[in-house]
Structures are given as structure tokens and as C-alpha cells.
Amino acid sequence: MAAIAIFIVLQISAMDPRTSAQDVMRCDLCETAVVQMHCDTCLVNLCKSCVGEHISKDESKDHKVVKFQFRKSTPLYPGCNHHVKERCEMYCNQCDIPVCVYCITSDQHQGHKILPVMQVCEEMKDKTIKERNELNETIYPTYQDIASDVQNRMSQLEKEYGDLSTAITKHGEDWHREIDKLVEKLKAEVDEMKNTQLQTLQKHLDEINKTMSDIKDEIDSVEMVIDTNDLSKLFSVESSIHAYRRLPHKIMPSLPKFIPGKFEVDEVSKLFASLSSSSLTSDKHGYSMKTTQKSPEAGSSPPVKQLLDEPETVTTIHTGYGHLYNVSCLSDEEIWTRGNDKTMKLYSINQGSLLKSITTKSGNKPYDIAVTQSGDLVYTDKSDRTVNIVKNEKIEEVIRLQNWIPRGVCSTSSGDLLVIMDSDDFKQTKVVRYSGSTEKQTIQFDDQDKPLYLSGLYNRYITENRNLDICVSDSQAEAVVVVNQAGKLRFRYTGHTPAPKNEPFNLRGITTDSQSHILTADHLNDCVHIIDQNGQFLRYIDSGLSEPWGLCTDTNDNLFVAHTKNKTEVIIKIKYMHIK
Known part of the structure; x- marks a missing residue:
């Protein structure tokens, strides 16, 4: 089968213009003269002068030398593994191997269906050409579409994950704004409490300062009476010392306590946001083979109504x-x-x-x-x-x-x-x-x-x-x-x-x-x-x-x-x- 496969590949290659020579080809032996002949047996390019030399190098082979433009026109039958120098021109269908005329007459292939190897090769060649055409026209373009689809999905994924990150950032900014508002609100409440208490203390201080001024005035008036020898003035003194002995109430401001809310990181994370798990699923029916047929079955579009x-x-x-x-x-x-x-x-x-x-x-x-x-x-x-x-x-x-x-x-x-x-x-x-x-x-x-x-x-x-x-x-x-x-x-x-x-x-x-x-x-x-x-x-x-x-x-x-x-x-x- 390996020999037949090589033969098929060579035959297909011979028909493919992409593998044909583009430059002047030289003789494989002398490497100087232009190619004129071709040995289909050895697959060697020759000039006319080197044909004899090529044949004489290995006279055991049946050299098929033809003009270069008719190269590969002579079938190169695979050699027999059991009979030296014999070529397998037939094919045993049951054993799935090429056979020579001696193999056919042996007991090993008695009663087996024997076909011409060229017939089998032509069938295999047709199958191989069809598979090559399918690869070229259907399978490879489909894989190109799949690759393009995957690239598009990757681009879309980049965008959507970017949008996701942006949404998280925006949500974080929203939280920051709300926290900043809360901080400012608490600070404003602190300032209001402070101002209220300072005003109360200032009023208390003003009352104490007035009392101190009154006491100072009374001390001065008493000093004048003490220093005089006018007894009537002494009898006229009315002391307020009893009132001053009643000291004012002591005002003790009480500061509010700042009690930070207790939280666990996990709890804050749950309150802030969460992400559902991502996934990658594989759908073997997700892609369909590209086709060139013009029929409703060829695509996913519904019939036109x-x-x-x-x-x-x-x-x-x-x-x-x-x-x-x-x-x-x-x-x-x-x-x-x-x-x-x-x-x-x-x-x-x-x-x-x-x-x-x-x-x-x-x-x-x-x-x-x-x-x-x-x-x-x-x-x-x-x-x-x-x-x-x-x-x-x-x-x-x-x-x-x-x-x-x-x-x-x-x-x-x-x-x-x-x-x-x-x-x-x-x-x-x-x-x-x-x-x-x-x-x-x-x-x-x-x-x-x-x-x-x-x-x-x-x-x-x-x-x-x-x-x-x-x-x-x-x-x-x-x-x-x-x-x-x-x-x-x-x-x-x-x-x-x-x-x-x-x-x-x-x-x-x-x-x-x-x-x-x-x-x-x-x-x-x-x-x-x-x-x-x-x-x-x-x-x-x-x-x-x-x-x-x-x-x-x-x-x-x-x-x-x-x-x-x-x-x-x-x-x-x-x-x-x-x-x-």
C-alpha cells in the first residue's frame, strides 16, 4: 500500500501546475545540459547524451526512458516483497496488497479476488483527489472561518471584560462618593456639636468675668471705707460676700464618642459586589461545515416567505x-x-x-x-x-x-x-x-x-x-x-x-x-x-x-x-x- 500511495502522490503531483518547473531544468547526471529525457523507472531527468550512461549504471532495472514532456506516463509498479525483480501489476482485494504474477499462482491467494493494480490506483487516485478538493474547498475555508470566529470572540471578550472592569471601577467610585458624603456628614455633625458646646462655655465664661468685675469693684469700695475715719460710711457698707460665696456651677462638656462600625472584609466584599463564575463550554455542534451548494439545507437561513x-x-x-x-x-x-x-x-x-x-x-x-x-x-x-x-x-x-x-x-x-x-x-x-x-x-x-x-x-x-x-x-x-x-x-x-x-x-x-x-x-x-x-x-x-x-x-x-x-x-x- 505504501508503494501505491507513493505512486498516487507522484501521479497527482504530475498533474498539479503548482509543482511544475518554472526555470530551465538541468540533467541530473551531468548537471549542465538541458533536460530532454526522463527515466520513468528511476524518476531521473536526463539529457540525450547521458541516457546510455544512466542505463548502464544499473542494467538490472527495466529502464523506461521517454521524452521529458511524456515523463511519468509509464506506470511504475511497486516491487514484489516476495519475488525479487518482479513488479506487482495486480492487486489482491482480500489481502489488500499488490501482488505479482507469481503471487497470484501461489496458494496464499487462491480463490481471492484479484484486480488490476492500475484500476485500484485509479480508484484511490479519484478518492485522494476528492479528499484534496474537499480539504481545499471546504475543510480549510471552514477552519479559516472558525479561526476568524475565535479571534472575533477573543476581541469581544477583551471588550466585555474591559466593560466589566469599567463597571467595577465606576461602582467603586460610587462607593467612594457615598463614603466621602458620609464622612463629610459626620464631620459636620462634630462641628455642630463643638460649636454648641463652645457657645455654652463662652456664655458661662462671660458670666464669671462679670462676677469677677463686680467683686473687684466691691473690694475697691471696701478699701475706701476701711481707710476713712467717717464712721457713717462704715455703717452704710452693704456686703455681697454671701452671694459670692455661692460659686457658680461647674460646666463639664461631654464629647461624643466616635464608634467605627465593625466589619469583616468578607462581609464588605459581599456588600460591595460579587462576580459570578466564568465558564468555557464546548459545543461540538457549534460550527457547521462551509459549503458551496445553493440549497436551503446549505445554510442556517430559513426559507424565504x-x-x-x-x-x-x-x-x-x-x-x-x-x-x-x-x-x-x-x-x-x-x-x-x-x-x-x-x-x-x-x-x-x-x-x-x-x-x-x-x-x-x-x-x-x-x-x-x-x-x-x-x-x-x-x-x-x-x-x-x-x-x-x-x-x-x-x-x-x-x-x-x-x-x-x-x-x-x-x-x-x-x-x-x-x-x-x-x-x-x-x-x-x-x-x-x-x-x-x-x-x-x-x-x-x-x-x-x-x-x-x-x-x-x-x-x-x-x-x-x-x-x-x-x-x-x-x-x-x-x-x-x-x-x-x-x-x-x-x-x-x-x-x-x-x-x-x-x-x-x-x-x-x-x-x-x-x-x-x-x-x-x-x-x-x-x-x-x-x-x-x-x-x-x-x-x-x-x-x-x-x-x-x-x-x-x-x-x-x-x-x-x-x-x-x-x-x-x-x-x-x-x-x-x-x-x-
């Missing part, structure tokens, strides 16, 4: 809710719903029948529902500030918030949860990405540190687009707010004029489809807006809708709308696209 001129209502599902708010597809046959009570219901889409009911753990009505990639139901409970997941009909609390109220929730393509939430005082709104119960990302402000979302008691729902954009229907702002995966604002969609009923843009549910269209319910205008992934308005779906609220799409891009029909809460299935 166009919007129908007239959307069609396919199915209507009646529910028992007094008010129906949210819908989320479990599959193309089943859909989860939630209304104005504590029960979430699973319906058969085709049959319209109730399949299952789940009651919230707290007994409160859920705010929003979603279905994870693994098919589990997720719901938010704003009354007890939790995000919960239903697995095998058992409810698990995934997230419990402090000082924040969860609103809309969605499950991402990576398996994370995106939750939009309001602060307790309804003055702040943000989107938080969770992996399990671990907070991974917070999205709240734009590049100018202005809030991305308006706060207040209005409806907010969230979804992830196919291009990984995060889309929020912000009813307070009357806008669809779209940020990229990193949380950078891409655009705000504030409606289209004229609206079907000329009412203000009144957003409710939001969803996306395989074409990265964004669909949002307009409650007051009885319609659904369809915009593209860049925020350009495409069309309304307004036929037959009344006060639409919740939206979702299935894998075939059918739209499900929760709305009111004849004062009854129903889900309608709408076909609005077809495959191009």
Missing part, C-alpha cells in the same frame, strides 16, 4: 376566561393560555379542547407566560415577585426578586430567560437576562445613560428575535423598543399612520417569526402591526380582530391572537405568510 395579500383565519378556539391575555405555543398542536384568574390552560389547537390546567403556586394570577426550548411552561407572578417554571406539572421557583416586580418573560434560543421588570416605586424599568437563577445581563440605559424604557403602571411584554435582538412592547412609551444582544439600542418603532381606527398606538403582546418580522398587538386600533427587523412598517393585520392582546407564532409562521369576539374571549389562528 412572503406576506399574504389577505391573511386567512384558520381556526378559532373558545376559552372560558372572563378576559384572555396571553398565549404561547407549546407546539404546532398545543397552546398555553392565561387569563384573569390563577389558572393557566393548555388547549389543543386542532380540536379546541382543554388538555390541561395548572394553578399558580401562590394562588395569584400570572402576569405573563412563555415556553422554554425544552417545552416547559414559565410564568411571572408579580404579586409575589417570582418567576416560576412548570416541569412535569410541578412548579419550581426559579427567580425571586427584591424591590422589583416581574412583568413580561420570554425564553431565548440559548435557553436563558429574559424578564422585564419595574421597581417597587414604578420609577425604573429594566430587562434582565438570567441563566437559571443567575443574573447575566442588565439592560436599562442607552449610550447617553438615558432610560431605554419608560416606567409606570402600563403593560410590558418581551420577546427575542431570530437575529437575537431583544424586543419590548412598551405601552407606557407607546413604542416597540429593540436592542441588540449586547443591549445597545437599535431602534424604536412608534406606530404607523394612518392607524386603522386613528387611535393612539396602544401596545400589548409581541412576537416574532422565522423571517425576523416583529409583530405587536395594537389594542385600541384592533390590529397587529408587522415590521421588519430594522423597524420598517410592512403591513397591518386588522381583519376580524377586536381588542387583540396576546400573540405568538408556531414553527410554520401561523399567528395566534388572543382577542375578544362577540364579547367572548377566543384565540384565532391566522395564516399571514406563504412559502415563496
